[in-house]
Amino acid sequence: MSEDDDEDVIIYRHYCPPGVKRALASGSSAFIGEVNDFTVLKLKGSSAAGLYLERAVKGNIYQYLVESTSPSPPTIRQRLSWCRESAEVVVHVHSRNIIHCDIQPTNLLLDEGLHIKLSDFQGKLLSLDKMILLDGGSSEPTRFSRPRDDLDNADIHTDLFALGCTIYFLIMGNAVYPDIKDGEEGWHEAVRARFTKQQFPDDMPVCADLAWKCWLGNYNSAKELLSDIMLVEAAHPEP
Secondary structure, X not given: OXXXXXXXXXXXXXXXXXXXXXXXXXXXXXXXXXXOHHHHHHOOEEEOOEEEOOOOOOOEHHHHHHHOOOOOOOOHHHHHHHHHHHHHHHHHHHHOOEEOOOOOHHHEEEOOOOOEEEOOOOOEEEOOOOOEEEEOXXXXXXXXXXXXXXXXXXXXHHHHHXXXXXXXXXXXXXXXXXXXXXXXXXXXXXHHHHHHXXXXXXXXXXXXXXXXHHHHOOOOOHHHHHHHHHHHHHXXXXX
């Protein structure tokens, strides 16, 4: 470059806060980074850099079921265990007067023992009389979203609807309506239309009636769903 050139050269470098090795995932306003495992075990909590969270070393359940190269798919017993653990955590969340508002496979993380960890709360915090104290909006993807006029109008039934869709995914290994392809013209509207017309899937080998009760709003609480899942699980003992 000659002395007469006055062009500015801008160099962009990938930034990580101190101690962060790489970004694992990101959202609209934050990211999840990998730090030294030893440090995380000793320093779980918060700092000026952000929050230190338990790492789910097996990724999320979507990655595990869809992107895994394992030659042996999970057994029905394992899938039912994931259904139960998913319901258990929703029972706990609702007991704290919290509506998650974004229950879906990518938000179900797996630890070393393949146990479910619910993450990425969109969320509403309610008072004891159900007044909204904190409102994070509602953000279920199309295939997990209960039909309603106001998508931010979330309650336990919208969470349970999303959980029913998640149970379908856990059992089947794919989301509802696989014949409707993500990205094709009008796919959002096509999925919503089937939900609205109550044209729900009927191809599940187990838990079909439970998923339907979630979709139809027949459960009054996640506890009721959990009780039903435990009955199904008991009928499918380990070989």
